[in-house]
Amino acid sequence: MDNTKCPICHNEADSSRGRGRGTSRYSCRTCGQYTITASAREDTIHQWWNRQDTVSLAKLSAFVKAWTLRHPEGISLRTEHEKPKALPNPVFTLEEALNAFPRTMSDRIDRALLNLECMASKLDSWIELQYKTDYPVVYAEDEKEASFLINIIGKQDLIEWTLDPMKVHLGTTDIGVRLTARGWQRIDELQRSCLHVQVAEGVA
DSSP states (O other), rough: EEEOOOTTSEEEEEEEEOSSTTTEEETTTTTTEEEEHHHHIIHHHHHHHHTTHHHHHHHHHHHHHHHHOOTTTTTEEOOTTTTTTTOOSEEHHHHHHHHTTTOSHHHHHHHHHHHHHHOOEEEEEOOOOOOOHHGGTTTOSSSHHHHHHHHHHHHTTTTEEETTTTTTTTTSSSSEEEOOOOHHHHHHHHTTTTTTHHTTTTTT
């Protein structure tokens, strides 16, 4: 793999040739694992950067991240007009990814909790977050919004947070968060409603 920039978030990533003509495979600390066609990368995402369409970029990053947290092999991305053949499954169009973004603040918080559950190794474990690279975990547009959302989730007593160097590695971490009893209860409610299945399948 070659070290390069992720076309979605422009943070450092590893890249390699994908399966299928003109496709590339990326492993990004921020977005996750994905294969993307040249048309999706150059004709669409590159144009989002030119227009400074940070909203679409953040939505796409959050979609890929949520999938990767549940399925480490990642996904494939294409444009609406391309055929999905020769791409590793599952395959989504860029439009499908954008449309899957939660529409309300409460939905963003619920989906963020489901992501944090995937990152928790056990019930009482601290999850280390870097706002610059982990903002898609909480469906934020950037690191500033990620900090704001973490604060909101904490005020709802769904998570607790720490800056204690005995609990998290502050040299590489901005904050440590841990799901509270109320947070785990909310996750259980979401799982009973099957939202976690919809998120995992990319349809929520």
